[in-house]
Amino acid sequence: MRTLLKQxxxxxxxxxxxxxxxxxxxxxxKGGTLVFSLAQQPRHLNPAVxxxxxxxxxxxxxxxxxxxxxxxWTPQPYLAESWEIAEDGLSVTLNLVKxxxxxxxxxxxxxxxxxxxxxxxxxHPFKTMFAPVTEVQTPDAHTAILKLSKPHPALMLAMSSxxxxxxxxxxxxxxxxxxxxPQNSDDVVGSGPFKLVEFKRDEHIILxxxxxxxxxxxxxxxxxxxxxIKDPSxxxxxxxxxxxxxxxxxxxxxDIKRLQKVDSLTATPDGYAAIGPLDWLAFNxxxxxxxxxxxxxAIAYAIDRDFILNxxxxxxxxxxxxxxxxxxxxxxxxVETYALDLDKANQLLDDAGYEKGxxxxxxxxxxxxxxxxMKPKAEYTKAALKKIGIDVTVRSSPDxxxxxxxxxxxxxxxxxxxxxxWGDPVIGVHRTYQSSNIIPGVIWSxxxxxxxxxxxxxxxxxxxxxxxxxxxxxxxxxxxIVTDELPLYTTNTLPYHTIYxxxxxxxxxxxxxxxxxxxxxxxxx
Amino acid sequence: MSNFSKPTDSSTxxxxxQTIERARHPAADALGMFxxxxxxxxxxxxxxLIVVAGIVGPIVYETDPYDMVWAPFSPPGQEGFLxxxxxxxxxxxxxxxxxxxxxxxxGLSAALMTVFIGVTVGALAGFFRxxxxxxxxxxxxxxxxxxxxxxxxxxxALFGPTLTVITIAIGAVSWPAVARITRAEFLxxxxxEYVTAxxxxxxxxxxxxxxxxxxxxxxxxxxxxxLMVGSAILFEAGLSFLGxxxxxxxxxxxxxxxxxxYILDASYTVTFPGVAIFVTVLCLSLVGDGxxxxxxxxxxxx
Numbered sequence: 151m152r153t154l155l156k157q158x159x160x161x162x163x164x165x166x167x168x169x170x171x172x173x174x175x176x177x178x179x180k181g182g183t184l185v186f187s188l189a190q191q192p193r194h195l196n197p198a199v200x201x202x203x204x205x206x207x208x209x210x211x212x213x214x215x216x217x218x219x220x221x222x223w224t225p226q227p228y229l230a231e232s233w234e235i236a237e238d239g240l241s242v243t244l245n246l247v248k249x250x251x252x253x254x255x256x257x258x259x260x261x262x263x264x265x266x267x268x269x270x271x272x273x274h275p276f277k278t279m280f281a282p283v284t285e286v287q288t289p290d291a292h293t294a295i296l297k298l299s300k301p302h303p304a305l306m307l308a309m310s311s312x313x314x315x316x317x318x319x320x321x322x323x324x325x326x327x328x329x330x331x332p333q334n335s336d337d338v339v340g341s342g343p344f345k346l347v348e349f350k351r352d353e354h355i356i357l358x359x360x361x362x363x364x365x366x367x368x369x370x371x372x373x374x375x376x377x378x379i380k381d382p383s384x385x386x387x388x389x390x391x392x393x394x395x396x397x398x399x400x401x402x403x404x405d406i407k408r409l410q411k412v413d414s415l416t417a418t419p420d421g422y423a424a425i426g427p428l429d430w431l432a433f434n435x436x437x438x439x440x441x442x443x444x445x446x447x448a449i450a451y452a453i454d455r456d457f458i459l460n461x462x463x464x465x466x467x468x469x470x471x472x473x474x475x476x477x478x479x480x481x482x483x484x485v486e487t488y489a490l491d492l493d494k495a496n497q498l499l500d501d502a503g504y505e506k507g508x509x510x511x512x513x514x515x516x517x518x519x520x521x522x523x524m525k526p527k528a529e530y531t532k533a534a535l536k537k538i539g540i541d542v543t544v545r546s547s548p549d550x551x552x553x554x555x556x557x558x559x560x561x562x563x564x565x566x567x568x569x570x571x572w573g574d575p576v577i578g579v580h581r582t583y584q585s586s587n588i589i590p591g592v593i594w595s596x597x598x599x600x601x602x603x604x605x606x607x608x609x610x611x612x613x614x615x616x617x618x619x620x621x622x623x624x625x626x627x628x629x630x631i632v633t634d635e636l637p638l639y640t641t642n643t644l645p646y647h648t649i650y651x652x653x654x655x656x657x658x659x660x661x662x663x664x665x666x667x668x669x670x671x672x673x674x675x
Numbered sequence: 676m677s678n679f680s681k682p683t684d685s686s687t688x689x690x691x692x693q694t695i696e697r698a699r700h701p702a703a704d705a706l707g708m709f710x711x712x713x714x715x716x717x718x719x720x721x722x723x724l725i726v727v728a729g730i731v732g733p734i735v736y737e738t739d740p741y742d743m744v745w746a747p748f749s750p751p752g753q754e755g756f757l758x759x760x761x762x763x764x765x766x767x768x769x770x771x772x773x774x775x776x777x778x779x780x781x782g783l784s785a786a787l788m789t790v791f792i793g794v795t796v797g798a799l800a801g802f803f804r805x806x807x808x809x810x811x812x813x814x815x816x817x818x819x820x821x822x823x824x825x826x827x828x829x830x831x832a833l834f835g836p837t838l839t840v841i842t843i844a845i846g847a848v849s850w851p852a853v854a855r856i857t858r859a860e861f862l863x864x865x866x867x868e869y870v871t872a873x874x875x876x877x878x879x880x881x882x883x884x885x886x887x888x889x890x891x892x893x894x895x896x897x898x899x900x901x902l903m904v905g906s907a908i909l910f911e912a913g914l915s916f917l918g919x920x921x922x923x924x925x926x927x928x929x930x931x932x933x934x935x936x937y938i939l940d941a942s943y944t945v946t947f948p949g950v951a952i953f954v955t956v957l958c959l960s961l962v963g964d965g966x967x968x969x970x971x972x973x974x975x976x977x
Contacts, residue, residue, distance in 0.1 A: 383936060404940045461747045461764065522918055525933065529922060530763055533743050544922040548832035 178655050182673035183373040186664070187385045187397045191352060191378050194334035197315045197665075198266060198322075199273040203399060203425070203570075206312040206665030208355050208376055212340035213315030214364075216244050216263070217306065219424065219661050225306055228667070229258065229316055229341070229364075239301030239616050246292040250364035252318045253338075253345040258364075260288035262341075265319035267296065269328050275592070278613070279308045279577050300614045303621070304574035307424065312665035313572070316341045343369040343669035352378055369669035382523075389415055389649055395673070396650045396657060398664040401523055403464040406647050417649045419466070421659035426475035426571025426578060427644035429458075429467075431517075431531065432557075433564055435637050436599035439513050440563050444502040446636040449564070450488035451495035452538045453531065458641050462526050467645035472629040473579050475571045475643060479618070482626035485633040495538045504539075512539040518565035519546070520553040527566045554593040568644050569594055573661075575625060580609045583632060600637035705969040715965020718958040725955055729775030738769040740925045748941045758947045761934055767944060770930045771951050777926040778908050778955070781842050785907035788846030790900045793853025794889070800854070801861025802884050812858070815851045823848040824913060831919045838921050845910045853899055860892035894970035898963050905959035912952050927952050 190204035197209035216230040225233075230244040250258040264286035271280045282302040287295040296305070308314055321339045322328050333339065338346040343365070344357035355376040359369055377394065379385045386405040388394035390412055398421070400406055410417045431453070433440040440446055459467055470476050471487045504512040515535070519528040525546070532542040545562075547553035557565055572578030581587050581594065585601040605628060612624040633640075648664075650657040656670040710716050738744060743764040744756070751759040751767075758767035800811040830844040864870060865888060873887050908927075914920060915928030916935060927948040934944035 383939060386939070402936055404937055408940060457743075462762070522936075525922065526762055529741070529933075530743070532923075533741050533763065533765075536741070546836055546918075546920070546922050548836065548919065 178370050178670070178672035179675055180367075180370050180672070181372045182370075183375060184371050184654065184668075184671060184673060185393065185395050186374060186376045187388060187394045188355070188376050188378045189380060189382070189385065189397075189399055191380070192355075195338050195346065195349060195355070196317065196322075196328075196331070196334040197312055198270050198317050199329045199331075199334070201275050203312070203663070203665050206662075207398070208346075208349075208357065209315055210311035210342065210662070210665050210667050211344040211357055211374065212338050212342045212346060213311060213317060214250070214258075214341040214343070214667065215309055215311040215314045215316060216246075217309040218667060219307070219310055221420075221660050223307075223423070223661055225309075228311075229263075230309075235306075239303075240298045242296045242298070242305060244294045244296070246294065247364050248292055250341065251362050252321075253340050253360055254318070254321075255362070256318060256320060257291070258316060258318075258341050259291040260286075260294035261291075262316055262319050263294040264288055265323055266314065266316045269317065269322065270314060273328050274313075275594075276313070276572065276577050276581070278580055279304070279313060282614075301616045302576075302614065303616055304576035304613070307573040308577060310424075310573075310662055310665075311342070311667055312662055313577070343667055344371075344374055347373075354378060363669070365669060369667075370672035371668070374668070389651070392651060394651075395654050396648070396664075396671075398646070398648045398658065400647045400649050401644060403462070403466050403645065406466060406645070406649070407464055409649050414652055415649055416652055416657075417647050418659060419645060419647050421648050421657075421661070421663040422646045423475075423477045424571075424573040424661035425646070425663060425665070426478060426573070427568055427646055428470050428473065428475055428571065428640055429527070429566065429568050429642050429644050430473075430638045430640040431527075431564055432567050432598050432638040433636070434560060434562055434598065436560060438563050439504075439515060442502060443635055444498045445504070446639070447488070448495040448498040448502075448538060449535060449540070450636060450639040451491045451498070452540075453488075453534050453639070453641070454490040455488070455641050456490070457530065457534075458527065462530065463642065463645055466647075467642040470640050470643045472633050472640055473582055473638070474575055474625065474629060477643070478571060478575070480575055480622050480625045482622070482629045484626060485630050487633075488639065492537055499538060499540075506539045510539055511541040514541045514543065515563040516543045516545045518553060518556060518562050519544075520557075520565070520567060521550060524566045524568070531564070531566070555591075557597050558589075558591050558593045558595070560590070560597065560599060567594075567638075575609075576613045580613070583628075583637070584609060598637040600632075600635070602631060602635060605631055707969075709965045709969035712965040712968050714961050715968070718961035719965065721954065722958045722962060725775060725958070726779065728772060729779055732772035732775060733769075736769060736772050738766045740765060740770040740773045742766075748937070748944075750941075751943050751947075759941070759943050761930070761944050762937055762941075767930065767947055770925050771927065771948055774925045774927045774930060774948065775951070777838070777924055778911065778928070778952070779904075781838065781845070781911045781926065782904040782908040782959075784842050785845040785849065785910070786900050786903040788842065789849045789853055789903050789907075790896065792846065792850040794857050794896060796850070797854040797857025797859075798861055798884055798889065798892075801858040802865060802880070802888065804862075808858070811854075815854045818848065819851040821848070824910075827910065827914065828917065828919060831914060836914075836919050836921050838924050838926075841911060841914060841919070841921070842907075844914075845907045849903060849907065849910075853896060853903070856895050856899055857892060860895060861888055864888045864891050894966075897970060898967045901959055901963035901966055905956040905963070908952060908959075909956055 192204040193200055195208045197205050214229045217225045218228040229246055231247045232245045234243045267286050282298045282300050283296050284299050285297045318339050335349050343363045345360045347356040347358045349355045357374040359372050382402045382405055385397050406417055409415050433446050435441055472485055474481045506512050517528045517531045519525050528544045532544050535542045556562055570578050583600055583605055585606055587596040588599050589595045608624050608628040612621050615621040648659055653674045655672040655674050658664050658666050658668055660666050744766050745760050745764045747762050747764040749756055749760045756766050761767055796811050800808040827844040827848045834840045912928030915932035920929045920932050930948040931945045938945055
C-alpha cells in the first residue's frame, strides 16, 4: 500500500514536472548569460577555413549556414528558407531568406553563398566535401544554385554551420589569404545569431546577442562567455559549483561518472551522431614490422577491447569495429571483430617468422598518442603486447602539433587516434583510406599509407550512389575489406558527453553538439 | 638540548681531554657534529632505508610496475595490494619501489651535473678574476634570471621527454647557485696566506685551484649538493606533474603525473608517491642541515 502511494506520488510529481517543463519549453526566458567551457583553444573563429569543433563551437554562433539539422538528421530551414534538389542530382537550389544581414548591416546575398563555397573549396582541409561542386550560379540576390559534376549525397549534411558557414564576400574577399585573415579572430563579421565582443587567447571568447538576426526573437541569450579551460578536472569543478553552465565534448570517464551524480547537472551522450567520433589504433602500413598484415592482426587479437570499454572508459563508451560510426545508417557489423585471443595472436606471429628472443620478446615497436586523454590506451598497449612478445615503447609528444608532425610524416609504428566521421562517410571516412590522400604533413589524411584499388573503387562508387540501400551495400563491402587488411584497428566510439546545468534550456543535443547554432538556448529563471 | 645529550657531551669532552696532545681527525670531528644533530641522524637513517628499498625492493617485490595485475582503482589494502592499483590496474607499490631508483638517480645525476658545471664556472671566475669573472658571472646571472621551471619545460619540450633530457634540463637550470657559492669561497680563500705561500713556491694554477683551494671550499658546496639532490627530485616531480615525463620509465613524479586526472576520485594513487617524494626530500634537506653543522668549522668552536 505504502509503495503504491509512493508510486502515485512520484507519478503525479512527474506529471507536474512534465507540465511545468512543457510550459518552460514553450516560453523560454529571454536574456541572461551562458557560461560555456571550451576544452581546446580554437586557432581562430572562421570554420570556413578551419576544421575542428574548437572552431566549430564559436563559429556556429558567429556564422549561419544554409541549413540546420534536428535530432533525426532531418534538414531544417536556416539561411535557406527552402531548397530543391534536381531529379538527376546534379544541382541544388537554395532560396535564401530575404531579411538576413551580416553583423555589419550588409545584406546576405547569393553572392556571399557562392563566395563561401569557393573559399571552403580552396581552403578547407575536407576536400571531398564540395569537390563535385563545379559552380554556384546566382540568378538573383536570394537564389543560389549549386551545380554538381556528379550526384553528391553528402552535400546536404555539409550545409551545416560546422562545415558551410556563410561568410561575407565584402570582408573576406579583399584579396588576403582567407586562412590568415586578421578578421578570423578579431572584428569577425558574421551572419549568425551572436556577434563577437572579444577573443582573448587562452582565456575566453565573449559573444553578444546580434539584434538584427534574421530569425525573429532569437537568440534568447543576451551574452555567451566561452571560457577556454583545457584541464578536464578544472572544468568538472566549475560545472559542479555552477560557474560553468555547459560543457561539450567531455570524455574523461571518471569525471562524467562523478558529474552524473550531481543533482544540479545533467550528463548526456546525445548530440554527437553527426560528429561520429571513433577511437582507433592506426598502423604504419608502409614501413617497419607493422607493414606486415599478420603483425597488425596479431596486435588486434592481443588488445582486449572489453578492457578498453570497461576499465578505461568505465562502461560509458560503445564498441566499434570499423571506420564508420555504429550510429550511422551505413555502418555494417558483419566484419571480423578481433575478440581477445592471445593464442591466435602468438600463432600469427610464429607463422610469420617472428621468433621470440631469449628475453621472450620478438621485436620492438613504438606507440604514440596525440593528447593526454589517450595516454592510458597507449600504456595499456604496452602492457597488452608484452604478452605476445612485442616490446612496446610509449612515445609521448610535448604537444599536439609535434604529434601531428610525426604522424603525418610517417615517423611512427602505431598511434592511438580519434577521428570524426563528420556526418557522411564521404567527408570523414574516405580521407582515411583513399590512396590518393596520402599527403605528407597533413594530419588525419591517409597517414597509414594504406593502398587498395578495390577500396578506392568502392568509395568512388558509394560517393555518388543516391540509392541508400545500394550505398549501404557498397560500404558494407568496404568495411569488410578494411577490417580484414587492418590499416587501423577501431576499438570504440569516443564517449563524448554534454554536461549542462539544469538551469540551461534547450541544450545543444542535436546531431552536431555545440557546433550548431545555440540561438534557442536559454537560462531558466 | 635535553638531558640525553649531557652524558655524551661530558664523554666527548673527557675523550677530548685525554687525547689533548693528538689532534683528532677532522672527519671524526665532523661525524660527531653530524650525529649531534639528531634530526639529521634520523634523516640519514631513513635515507639509507630508502636507498636500500630502491636497490633491493624491485628484486624482492617482483611485480612489474607496467603489468596490469588487478582491476583498476582497487583501494589500498584490498586484494593484497598494499597501496592499491591505478587506472590501468597496475600495482602502485611496485611503481613506487621501481620508481625509487629512478627518482634517486635523477636527483643524484642532476645534482652531480649541477655541481660539475657550478664548480667549474665558480672556480674559474673566483680564481682568475678580471674579464673571466666578468664573462662567467654575466652568464651565470643570465641563467639565474630565467624562470627555472619554464626554462626546463622548454628544454624538455624541445628535445623530447626522455630521462636523460629531463636530468640535463634540471642540471642546466640549477647550477648558478653552486657557481656563486664556489666563486665566493674562491674569492675568500685565494687571499689566504697558505695560498699565497703555495703560489710563491711555484705551484701551477691548475694545482692551486683544484688541490689547494677547492678542498677548502668544499664544505658549503657539499651542503648545497645534498640540498640539490632533493630539489632535483622535486623538480622532476613537477615536470612530470605537467606531463613532461618519459612514459616508459616509472618515477614517483611520473606516477603522480599520470594519475593526476583521477585525483578527485582515487586520491591514494597520488598520495603514496607524494609521500615518498615528501619524505625523501625532507630527509635530504635535514641531512643537508646536518652536513652544514658538521662541515662548518665556525660552528665547531661553539
